[in-house]
Amino acid sequence: MATFGDIVSRLFSLLQGYLENCEKKKRRSSCRRPLNNCFFLYPILPTAILSAMNIRSAKISDVTAIYSLVNDYAEQDKMLFRPMDDIYKNLQSFTVAELDNNIVGCCALEVIWSDLVEIKSLAVDEGHKNQGVGKSLVAAAIEQAAKLGSPKVFALTMDPGFFEKLGFERIEKDKLPMKVWSDCARCPKQQNCDETAVIKTALREA
Numbered sequence: 001m002a003t004f005g006d007i008v009s010r011l012f013s014l015l016q017g018y019l020e021n022c023e024k025k026k027r028r029s030s031c032r033r034p035l036n037n038c039f040f041l042y043p044i045l046p047t048a049i050l051s052a053m054n055i056r057s058a059k060i061s062d063v064t065a066i067y068s069l070v071n072d073y074a075e076q077d078k079m080l081f082r083p084m085d086d087i088y089k090n091l092q093s094f095t096v097a098e099l100d101n102n103i104v105g106c107c108a109l110e111v112i113w114s115d116l117v118e119i120k121s122l123a124v125d126e127g128h129k130n131q132g133v134g135k136s137l138v139a140a141a142i143e144q145a146a147k148l149g150s151p152k153v154f155a156l157t158m159d160p161g162f163f164e165k166l167g168f169e170r171i172e173k174d175k176l177p178m179k180v181w182s183d184c185a186r187c188p189k190q191q192n193c194d195e196t197a198v199i200k201t202a203l204r205e206a
Contacts, residue, residue: 066121093109105133115151138163152201156195160198
């Protein structure tokens with residue numbers, strides 16, 4: 001039986017396809033309907049998904065799902081592989097997005113130094129992209145960074161535009177501390193890095 005999340009996700013996908021078709025028709029001038037009329041339902045379905053989604057700290061039972069999400073991205077050359085034992089060892093740093101008892105996204109927050117933490121291993125299930133899952137995970141990470149007392153949070157990403165929409169700014173990599181580059185030693189692209197560094201203030205000075 002289809003769950004609420006499955007139904008909403010399916011409706012959202014159908015609506016996205018409909019809107020894309022509307023845009024194509026507009027470009028061909030074959031649709032005289034005001035395009036704004038096509039968008040009245042657009043905010044509703046993502047909101048329904050988010051209201052049903054639970055952002056929480058990861059549990060031991062989540063490790064297999066986290067491993068699958070992270071390494072699916074790694075197979076697409078979008079992040080580093082993380083072995084199962086590494087995820088178990090660092091499980092307390094992970095936050096997950098849960099929908100209908102399924103893990104649909106994850107990210108980790110790692111303390112780098114006294115004034116800096118890093119968002120790592122941000123991954124969203126393919127069937128739940130563009131539905132606010134990644135945004136919610138990043139927001140939770142920023143909130144956690146502030147609770148830890150870190151004034152800044154950064155990420156190394158191949159999609160800087162996503163983070164910029166959330167208030168991050170691009171930064172030159174050489175302005176980050178050397179400890180940031182500990183993962184680079186095991187990265188096959190260390191000599192030709194295609195990631196962009198982005199940073200955001202998590203805790204305002206009093």
